[in-house]
Each structure stands twice: as C-alpha cells, then as structure tokens.
Amino acid sequence: GAGVSQSPSNKVTEKGKDVELRCDPISGHTALYWYRQSLGQGLEFLIYFQGNSAPDKSGLPSDRFSAERTGGSVSTLTIQRTQQEDSAVYLCASKSSDSSYEQYFGPGTRLTVT
C-alpha cells in the first residue's frame, strides 16, 4: 500500500516568507508526527497528533511554527517569517494506533531559507 507522502520534496524560500509543508499519512493511521532534521542537531520532535485529541506541541521551537491536521488525515506544518536557521529536512511519520510503537516515515521536505 501507499506509504507516507510529503510535498513539496524541496522548497526554497526567502527569509521572512511563510511556508506550508504537507504530509499525507498512511490511510487509517490515527497518529501523526512531525520531526525536523538539521545539520548538527540531528532529528528533533516537533508536534504530535492522535485522533481527535489536542496535539502535543511541546517540540515546536517558536511561535512561528504551527501545524494542523484536517479530518484526522492530512497535516500541514506552517512556518511563518522563515529564518535561515529554519533550513532543514522536515519529516512526517504516521503510526497505527495499535501498532507496536512503529512509526512510518515519509521522504521529507528539504527547506532552504535564503
């Protein structure tokens, strides 16, 4: 079956612009995660959605970052007023609510802020 998909695969934006990154999880997966992978920082958790529960936003680095998940499926990560330090690969993962903790990752969106 189809895996986790993310779009765009690459995004170049100017400092100060807003960007939206999209994630389509595996059909039927109720849990969705966003991570950021940057040089020197490794992989960092950003936000978690589970069903209709309030999201866990504890990993968001600043209030310029936000995410939503519509209809319990597609998720959008929005970065406002992008800064150069936001340049990274943004990874989305989904998980079936009854799996053994296995998260399935998408290919990521590479964001470059110039």
Added chain:
Amino acid sequence: AQSVTQLDSQVPVFEEAPVELRCNYSSSVSVYLFWYVQYPNQGLQLLLKYLSGSTLVKGINGFEAEFNKSQTSFHLRKPSVHISDTAEYFCAVTPPGAGSYQLTFGKGTKLSVIP
C-alpha cells in the same frame, strides 16, 4: 527526559567485513529502543526494535542489536556488510506507557562501505 548518544559520527568499513555501530542512552525510566536506517534522499526505515523479552534482537537486512541494561547500550551489528548498507543509521528511544511515544534520536552514524 531521555537522551541518546551515538559515539561515532562516521564509520568506514570494507565490504564483507563486520561492523558495530554504537548507541548509548540515558533515561530515568525504562525505554523502548529502535534502530532506523536512512538511505540518501529517503525517509527513515525501521531496522529493528527492542520492547521486552530477549535482549538480542534481529532485524531486517541481516542486522541485529543487543540491549544491555547495565551498560545502557543498544549496539547495532552486522557480521558482513554490503555496499548497499551504505546509509545513515539512527538509534532512538521512547518511554513506554501512555503518551505521545515521540522518539528521541541520536545524531546518527554514517556507514560507508568500501568496495
């Protein structure tokens, strides 16, 4: 809070030689442990996981890892590597029980297999 240390950022190894990628963790509670592999320009793929039971865990592509509670380690091994194993490998932990099960990752080890 948990933390993960991967002691080697890069490991070069000749084809058909054995390899060990080291991972140590720190946690005030018990954890579940994972190894993920990332091939160039791809997402992460689960290699293996330790939740409970036997401390020697076998995964895909001939990899295995051993959980050592006293050493707080979860080293990844393969007896004979192939060119196709060239990738970046990430060790990760998450606490069991209720919660978001977010993964805490190490900074990764780049494995380069030399022909």
